[in-house]
Amino acid sequence: xxxxxxAGGTKFVCAVGDDTGKIIERIQIPTTIxxxxxxxxxxxFKQYPIRGIGVGSFGPIDVNxxxxxxxxxxxxxxxxxxxxxxxxxxxxxxGVPIGFNTDVNAAALGEATYGAAKGLDSCLYITVGTGIGAxxxxxGKLLQGWSxxxxxxxxxxxxxDDTYHGKCSYHHDCLEGLxxxxxxxxxxxxxxxxxxxxxxVWEMEGYYLAQALMQYVLILSPxxxxxxxxxxxxxxxxxxxxxxxxxxxxxxxxxxxxxxxIVRPGLGDNAGIIGALLLAQQAIEER
Amino acid sequence: xxxxxxAGGTKFVCAVGDDTGKIIERIQIPTTIxxxxxxxxxxxFKQYPIRGIGVGSFGPIDVNxxxxxxxxxxxxxxxxxxxxxxxxxxxxxxGVPIGFNTDVNAAALGEATYGAAKGLDSCLYITVGTGIGAxxxxxGKLLQGWSxxxxxxxxxxxxxDDTYHGKCSYHHDCLEGLxxxxxxxxxxxxxxxxxxxxxxVWEMEGYYLAQALMQYVLILSPxxxxxxxxxxxxxxxxxxxxxxxxxxxxxxxxxxxxxxxIVRPGLGDNAGIIGALLLAQQAIEER
Numbered sequence: 408x409x410x411x412x413x414a415g416g417t418k419f420v421c422a423v424g425d426d427t428g429k430i431i432e433r434i435q436i437p438t439t440i441x442x443x444x445x446x447x448x449x450x451x452f453k454q455y456p457i458r459g460i461g462v463g464s465f466g467p468i469d470v471n472x473x474x475x476x477x478x479x480x481x482x483x484x485x486x487x488x489x490x491x492x493x494x495x496x497x498x499x500x501x502g503v504p505i506g507f508n509t510d511v512n513a514a515a516l517g518e519a520t521y522g523a524a525k526g527l528d529s530c531l532y533i534t535v536g537t538g539i540g541a542x543x544x545x546x547g548k549l550l551q552g553w554s555x556x557x558x559x560x561x562x563x564x565x566x567x568d569d570t571y572h573g574k575c576s577y578h579h580d581c582l583e584g585l586x587x588x589x590x591x592x593x594x595x596x597x598x599x600x601x602x603x604x605x606x607x608v609w610e611m612e613g614y615y616l617a618q619a620l621m622q623y624v625l626i627l628s629p630x631x632x633x634x635x636x637x638x639x640x641x642x643x644x645x646x647x648x649x650x651x652x653x654x655x656x657x658x659x660x661x662x663x664x665x666x667x668x669i670v671r672p673g674l675g676d677n678a679g680i681i682g683a684l685l686l687a688q689q690a691i692e693e694r
Numbered sequence: 695x696x697x698x699x700x701a702g703g704t705k706f707v708c709a710v711g712d713d714t715g716k717i718i719e720r721i722q723i724p725t726t727i728x729x730x731x732x733x734x735x736x737x738x739f740k741q742y743p744i745r746g747i748g749v750g751s752f753g754p755i756d757v758n759x760x761x762x763x764x765x766x767x768x769x770x771x772x773x774x775x776x777x778x779x780x781x782x783x784x785x786x787x788x789g790v791p792i793g794f795n796t797d798v799n800a801a802a803l804g805e806a807t808y809g810a811a812k813g814l815d816s817c818l819y820i821t822v823g824t825g826i827g828a829x830x831x832x833x834g835k836l837l838q839g840w841s842x843x844x845x846x847x848x849x850x851x852x853x854x855d856d857t858y859h860g861k862c863s864y865h866h867d868c869l870e871g872l873x874x875x876x877x878x879x880x881x882x883x884x885x886x887x888x889x890x891x892x893x894x895v896w897e898m899e900g901y902y903l904a905q906a907l908m909q910y911v912l913i914l915s916p917x918x919x920x921x922x923x924x925x926x927x928x929x930x931x932x933x934x935x936x937x938x939x940x941x942x943x944x945x946x947x948x949x950x951x952x953x954x955x956i957v958r959p960g961l962g963d964n965a966g967i968i969g970a971l972l973l974a975q976q977a978i979e980e981r
Contacts, residue, residue: 622848
């Protein structure tokens with residue numbers, strides 16, 4: 408049996424499953440401070456004979472195995488989690504191999520193995536929700552270089568009608584600062600779910616996300632792009648992205664049909680937790 | 695003996711060398727039409743007992759081995775080269791394995807093997823000259839997904855003082871449209887080499903290139919960034935890039951010291967041709 412943790416900023420999803428990606432049991436735990444959250448995580452997994460645990464975590468995290476702080480959450484503003492030694496703590500408690508990557512890289516792995524990018528050695532998974540993040544599979548491996556990607560914070564050009572300052576505490580009007588859920592809410596004065604009848608909201612959202620996709624396509628050239636997260640549940644966003652991306656690219660690169668190339672997650676909201684199961688499997692194989 | 699071609703839009707460099715990256719003989723041929731240029735290429739290589747040829751080519755090119763047009767130059771506006779079957783033509787003439795990639799991917803391979811990124815499995819090579827292009831090594835292989843990257847055409851925010859329209863025929867004010875050599879010349883009315891005493895030129899250039907580097911860092915997280923090409927010969931550009939990139943990133947990601955992380959090519963202007971030699975070697979090994 409394998410353990411999986413999707414560690415998010417507001418909640419942890421913990422699951423046990425098998426090596427075919429099947430989830431057997433799962434729970435959800437609010438993310439408070441490690442002393443509380445990790446105790447509940449531990450109690451859950453102690454019930455099962457797990458051979459390894461995979462973690463897809465909020466970040467930034469240290470994924471460099473040669474680093475003395477490998478396996479830590481690093482510079483998060485979240486109280487108690489800054490420099491939290493996630494991998495070390497789980498290893499000490501369970502004594503099994505621990506896989507560790509970003510939540511979005513885990514989701515990319517899930518989608519590339521069982522979801523919308525099944526069988527491809529290259530894909531990009533983007534989540535647009537309370538934050539914006541992306542993970543990627545490149546040459547059959549989760550993208551990693553100096554560190555993991557931080558694709559949500561790329562710079563974008565402002566929409567001509569947008570006077571909103573932006574919400575990112577580092578870059579104010581980067582992609583996440585202008586297009587994540589909290590930015591939508593602050594700009595328009597209501598949560599996105601209450602803005603369904605306002606086409607200008609989704610026109611602007613598509614404009615920003617299409618710009619991001621243009622950069623991702625020109626820099627990474629993924630074989631498939633998967634868009635998940637709460638904001639993407641708004642049906643109007645995807646067509647707006649297609650429209651703007653076509654305009655921006657202006658036929659400079661030849662891509663597959665938009666509706667085949669840029670798609671919703673094949674695993675729905677389970678991409679991350681199933682990806683974490685796969686990280687557990689990889690950790691066992693690598694030991 | 696190995697053959698190497700660095701196929702550029704204005705000139706072809708052809709060389710023969712050995713499997714330690716040593717160039718034994720080289721010539722330069724103007725790029726006119728294939729019927730002329732390729733005849734000279736053929737005459738050069740016919741003098742040597744070559745076991746394979748590596749090509750780093752201007753693009754866009756088809757690098758997908760499963761494609762019926764693999765090995766072709768694709769949508770270039772250059773007369774005679776559109777849909778030119780580069781690999782097929784060399785195979786027919788020489789009957790040896792042909793390696794084929796973009797000029798900038800070849801340069802990235804050269805730098806990762808013998809140059810500034812020696813020994814790293816991840817690096818980014820950017821050239822800023824008559825165009826802007828970049829190649830990358832990711833997980834020890836040249837970056838390729840749906841196709842090769844086209845990083846020179848990403849969108850950038852305009853410098854507040856820049857009223858120049860932009861020179862890219864596809865996107866007018868993308869990175870290449872605002873920051874390649876011809877854009878500098880058209881905006882300021884003189885070639886870059888004659889603008890050494892105008893600091894505002896290089897301040898603006900650094901602003902645009904730093905934006906591009908921010909996107910590349912956040913999306914790819916390379917272990918080393920190498921900046922080559924004619925425009926980079928201007929000593930004032932690199933410090934301007936460092937300054938703006940620090941401002942843009944605002945400490946969001948932890949990087950090595952700028953002067954260690956973003957560097958000039960270790961192989962000088964030979965990165966591309968030495969990379970092409972390595973492509974020849976790879977093609978022989980893969981056969």
